[in-house]
Amino acid sequence: MIAYRSSLRERELLGLKDLSASELDSILLRAAYWESHTEKRAPILEDRFIANMFFENSTRTRFSFEMAQKRLGTQVLNFAAAASSMEKGESIYDTVRTLESMGIDAGVIRLKPIGVLEELAKHVRVPLINAGDGNNEHPTQALLDVYTMRKQFGEIRGLTVSIIGDVKHSRVARSNLWALRTLGATVKFCAPDSMRAPELEAYAPYVTMEEALNADVVMMLRAQLERHGEGILKSKSEYRAQYGLTVDRAKTMKSHAIIMHPAPVNRDVEIDGDLVEAPNSKIFSQMSNGVPIRMAVVERALR
């Protein structure tokens, strides 16, 4: 199994942690090419078959990948099976091997159980693109985030990016951390004690909300309200009071700073509704940028 692994290495995208600056650059550059492409549809991959395998629900991310795939003319097959986090990795493994056996050329995969993707990739002979695995990585999200920052500031090197919210459970936070550090940015976290990831403290300090707002990019994470049961309304307003980006807090941001959020937002919880489409918010631009990023990633997997 070793032989085909090395050629897959350049086509799969499991995470950003081990990607070099030049590998990141080449994806970002290709995304810029696709963004500026005048024809909406460039069917260069009409004979390639790709499966979107979602073992965890995500209509938005699936939609974005499908848009990218169809702009490239790829043959798209969707597979959704909400597997509980309890479900054994084996059953995900069997399913992915099944779809592979049917002749797909690459797979986009989202799944909950931690550590399963790594194991999968060792046994599957087509390139896999990670669309979110547990709290580990969500590489295309971070790529589109970095792409959005680069469009705004020209350079990632030297930027200060604050990531605020449930860092512990966030694959978005982790993928951004790895890419931003590789490209020379400084990352700060801000989170309540229960939402901190101790293993990341070596890479980014936890700071107060006030310090976090002093940054070039203020990236809010989605409050995972579904994790809490009772007293959710109380916890919403408390969360907003302590860690939400309110209109008042946004006024203390630097004049050139931008607001980011991976979406979907909880309006008036982690971010005030009035800020979602504020002039310094890049939230909908992020989503636009997701398509050329995913075109670059899909093309890299299939060409």
Add this chain to the structure above:
Amino acid sequence: MIAYRSSLRERELLGLKDLSASELDSILLRAAYWESHTEKRAPILEDRFIANMFFENSTRTRFSFEMAQKRLGTQVLNFAAAASSMEKGESIYDTVRTLESMGIDAGVIRLKPIGVLEELAKHVRVPLINAGDGNNEHPTQALLDVYTMRKQFGEIRGLTVSIIGDVKHSRVARSNLWALRTLGATVKFCAPDSMRAPELEAYAPYVTMEEALNADVVMMLRAQLERHGEGILKSKSEYRAQYGLTVDRAKTMKSHAIIMHPAPVNRDVEIDGDLVEAPNSKIFSQMSNGVPIRMAVVERALR
């Protein structure tokens, strides 16, 4: 936002209430063109991307739109997220803006909350096609109904159309009312007290079942059995006895009159099973006619 609204006006389809007779005519005419088109597939829109955004379940209507879109060669992306009627319009708004950001050229949308579509259309810059919003409008259904009547009778002007059932909660009733009145037909309603819409009395009188059956078109509405909880079997047979189109009642219809129903039918509730495919029933013809109607509407949005 005003500037692009006026050009959208001619491409979107939010409802039939404000459409002129000539606008209705032009859609019906184009549907006739597509129905008579010899090639099943006329891929004139291969570079356009359309999203079917269903915030309320409807496999049949989605299927019909997708058939129309694929006959035109459109790139189709499906998005389904059963939002409860309780869900705030804001979250639907954010989702639609998200999909718009990803580069769709038009969207077909179905949703439950009343009044949200109107608001959405003010902020979204791609044309929206209403596939059913709350109890407000379901314009493509009424267009295919009118198209079916015109095929049958040659002219809408002068026809008498009875709409029987839960008028209060029916967007099909409303869209038909507006289109039929604009095109010169007379509409009569027949419904139990609890299913009447008082605000529509100015446009169409409520009549007895006997009077309702005296019409050129007898259009039965689907009994929303899911609204009732207890005693559903009792209410089924009671409903049939009082407002159902039974085989006996159908015999009292004029010899040239036709039976219509938006489907899916509840056999032996609002209509007897034996009538569904009776010679004077147009129920399956309506469904066939839905495809060219939606081709006309999709083409209008995207050309």
Add this chain to the structure above:
Amino acid sequence: MIAYRSSLRERELLGLKDLSASELDSILLRAAYWESHTEKRAPILEDRFIANMFFENSTRTRFSFEMAQKRLGTQVLNFAAAASSMEKGESIYDTVRTLESMGIDAGVIRLKPIGVLEELAKHVRVPLINAGDGNNEHPTQALLDVYTMRKQFGEIRGLTVSIIGDVKHSRVARSNLWALRTLGATVKFCAPDSMRAPELEAYAPYVTMEEALNADVVMMLRAQLERHGEGILKSKSEYRAQYGLTVDRAKTMKSHAIIMHPAPVNRDVEIDGDLVEAPNSKIFSQMSNGVPIRMAVVERALR
């Protein structure tokens, strides 16, 4: 309705029971053609529309059909509506007639209620392909099974095939039985009393596990764990002990014999996890072979 039925007869695929050896051969031969086809995509059916109508969940089978359809360039529309086995056949009938009215050229259908498909096929004017109906037939599964055996052994005539597990509820067992007998193989069943189908005893004897393992092909059926409620863990290990293909039992198989399973497997219930990818297991090959088989069947329906 008689007139169009006879021409449909050669294009539909309701089951294998009434197919002749030469009809089976011609499908298997065409599948071999498609398997050896060098181009992954052979868009010979771009103007044909096919609906995958799944009234019973099956993401894997649907995916395999869609792969086959897209390799042939067919326009694919998916329709899924998990109808309970309680649901009246009438509502399935109305839905299928609805999709037919919309202009599909053929339909792939999976459904639970027994006997409904036969009835449906009498009234629908497009060819239907059975993707599994109740416990009756699952013809494309058996075709891919037979195809897999023929690739392995060159000939079906003279083979001994043991089918082990819940024969009573298995459409896979029935379709294999019919095809294998027609092609000259000998079939043996092995099942606990509660899982035997008395009406099949005329065609294949029930034997002990030891005798069953003495065969050229050992085909394990999926244990329908969802049928059992309480004590499922206990029944799992008991089932494995009595009817599971364990590593130890597999050692008693003939050296040239192969293991088959329609998938998805319950690892360590009806088959030990270590056997799934053993050298004599054809489980993932079966899935690969499903695609050319379904290409042959879809092409037969649409050409």
